[in-house]
Amino acid sequence: MPEFQVFFNDHTSNDFNTLFTSLPPERPYFATGVPGSFHGRLFPNSSLDFVHSSYALQILSKVPKELLNKNSAAWNKGRVHYASAPDEVAQAYSTQFAKDITTFLDYRAKELVMVGLMVLIMPVIPNGIPHSSLRTCAIFDFLGQCLMDMAKEGLISEAQMDTCNLPVYFALPKEMTQLVERNGCFSIERMEKTLPWARVDVLYVQACVMHLRAGMEGIVKL
Ligand SMILES: C[S@@+](CC[C@H](N)C(=O)[O-])C[C@H]1O[C@@H](n2cnc3c(N)ncnc32)[C@H](O)[C@@H]1O
Structure with missing residues (x-):
């Protein structure tokens, strides 16, 4: 029976103690926590056989800086995301995503x-x-409108609202394929669809809110 060592990676601010206490006590692998951003190097050269990332690569390493520049066509005033924004805003997100994925692929290629x-x-x-x-993008729009309302009521300043942009990008499958092919470190063996929202009862508002909060709260608080 081969022995397996599993490295769990997240930001240094992640609560690794909660992670370790939630693992089954009788597990057929050794567990290790690896703090740090996957946008950087995490492991020694050729030290991994298998890498898995789940629902994390849509989170950008940073908000594209053009979004905060009043003189840029991609200035994202009054919005927190690129849904319903001019094309320049979506383009700035797409460019940042391309940079992040390329770095991710370069580093993982070294480590695998x-x-x-x-x-x-x-x-x-x-x-x-x-x-x-996209349903999630529509929800981000609602979040932006809520912040706008809070700014109008004086609960936050308009300047605060204008500096709030969610560093989250949903790529197209063909965009991801092009980035992997252009990078050249990996080949795609298989690409398939899953439907995660099918597991969330969207009529049950509380479930929807909890689902989004689990993924977004940390980002909004930053
Ligand atoms: C939406 S959760 C997904 C959690 C889990 N992988 C799953 O599929 O249920 C995204 C996770 O990625 C982590 N994350 C986001 N950006 C990261 C980065 N640059 N480096 C390491 N972890 C990151 C977040 O802290 C969060 O724990």
């Missing part, structure tokens, strides 16, 4: 052994569908 495998699960938007029609 030559015959290593990687499985990435990430939210994407179907090819040919406008961003604004």
Whole structure:
């Protein structure tokens, strides 16, 4: 029976104690926590056989700086995301995503052994569908409108509202394919769809809110 060592990675601010206490006590692997951003190097050269990332690569390393520049066509005044924003805003997000994915692939290629495998699960938007029609993007729009209302009521300043942009990008499958091919460190063996929202009862508002809060609260608080 081979022995497995599993490295769990998250930001240094992650509560690794909660992670370790939630693991089954009788587990067929050794568990290790690895703090740090996956946008940087995390492991020694050729030290991993398998890499798995789940629902994390949509989170950008930073908000594209043009979004905060009043003189840029991508200035994102009054919004927190690119859904319903001018094309320049979506383009700035897409460019940042391309940089982040390329760095991610470069670093993981160094860390994986030559015959290593990687499985990435990430939210994407179907090819040919406008961003604004994606349910999650519509919810981000609502969040932006709530912040606008709070600014109008004086609870936050308009300047605070204007500096709030969610560093989250949903790529198109074909965009991801192009980035992997252009990077050249990996080949795609298989790409398939999952429907995570099918597991969330959207009519049950509380479930919807909890689902989004689990993924977004840390980002909004930053
Ligand atoms: C939406 S949660 C997904 C959690 C879990 N992988 C899952 O599938 O249920 C995204 C996780 O990625 C982590 N994360 C985001 N950006 C990261 C980065 N640059 N480096 C390491 N972890 C990151 C967040 O802290 C968070 O724990």
